[in-house]
Amino acid sequence: MRLVIAALALIACHDTPLANLPPLEDGPTDPSYDPRTTDATSASTADTTPTTSSTGDVDSDGDGLTDAQEAQVGTDPLDPDTDDDGFGDRDELEQHTNPRDGGDHPYEGGWPIDACRHDIQPTGNAVGQITADFALTDQHGETLHLHDFCGKEVLLLSSAMWCGPCQDEASDMADLYREYEDQGFLVITLLGENEFGGVPTQRNLQQWADAFGIDHPVVADRNWQVTSRYLRSASFSIPTMHLIGVGAEVLARDTWVGEAQIRNNLP
Ligand SMILES: [Ca+2]
Numbered sequence: 573m574r575l576v577i578a579a580l581a582l583i584a585c586h587d588t589p590l591a592n593l594p595p596l597e598d599g600p601t602d603p604s605y606d607p608r609t610t611d612a613t614s615a616s617t618a619d620t621t622p623t624t625s626s627t628g629d630v631d632s633d634g635d636g637l638t639d640a641q642e643a644q645v646g647t648d649p650l651d652p653d654t655d656d657d658g659f660g661d662r663d664e665l666e667q668h669t670n671p672r673d674g675g676d677h678p679y680e681g682g683w684p685i686d687a688c689r690h691d692i693q694p695t696g697n698a699v700g701q702i703t704a705d706f707a708l709t710d711q712h713g714e715t716l717h718l719h720d721f722c723g724k725e726v727l728l729l730s731s732a733m734w735c736g737p738c739q740d741e742a743s744d745m746a747d748l749y750r751e752y753e754d755q756g757f758l759v760i761t762l763l764g765e766n767e768f769g770g771v772p773t774q775r776n777l778q779q780w781a782d783a784f785g786i787d788h789p790v791v792a793d794r795n796w797q798v799t800s801r802y803l804r805s806a807s808f809s810i811p812t813m814h815l816i817g818v819g820a821e822v823l824a825r826d827t828w829v830g831e832a833q834i835r836n837n838l839p
Pocket residue numbers: 631632633634635636637638639642649
């Protein structure tokens with residue numbers, strides 16, 4: 573299996589741009605190597621290849637990256653989880669998160685993050701434009717970024733907990749997500765208000781997800797800050813939908829999106 577990994581720039585933060593590293597080969601490491609007894613400076617004299625040292629293929633901490641690769645990426649070759657966020661260095665590279673930033677890691681909800689996340693240049697929120705990122709709290713209490721899903725077709729569903737028609741739509745969208753998930757489709761529910769008209773708490777978000785069997789992200793859209801981007805007039809009715817295509821392009825906004833339209837815009 574060939575795996576493409578990404579190298580990190582020197583600044584470790586969520587917005588750190590990623591550059592491509594050469595493809596990473598899976599392969600057996602030297603089983604006789606023991607980092608406790610092997611002197612890294614005593615390279616084999618038989619090895620005359622200038623770019624490969626005797627330690628080049630060694631994975632001292634067993635995280636799946638060789639010491640040489642870790643040097644290139646800037647992670648600790650003696651620590652399988654350099655930033656202590658619970659995700660291994662190689663796993664983070666494979667899942668397009670920063671192994672040197674503990675605040676950046678795969679989602680607890682399991683939604684895959686796309687490599688294009690750092691390459692999106694927003695142009696506006698009208699149909700045909702590239703929409704801006706958002707950062708909203710999901711039902712697991714994590715901060716969800718729209719641009720993390722830039723390789724997918726994303727349906728944003730604006731709802732409120734007190735809204736009867738929103739409850740009817742919730743189960744249908746949960747089913748639609750499961751049907752097309754494997755083809756690069758994601759639903760994100762933007763919950764603007766709880767049943768009392770207040771800002772949804774994390775507990776509210778979990779309640780909404782549990783009530784309708786929702787596996788996709790449910791986020792709190794405080795004061796409709798994200799929904800407002802896509803409205804076509806000052807007054808709006810919920811539920812309403814906004815369809816975001818690959819590369820964060822706005823395909824439709826403040827409307828009802830049917831299954832045929834979703835199928836036609838899958839990646
Ligand atoms: Ca390693």
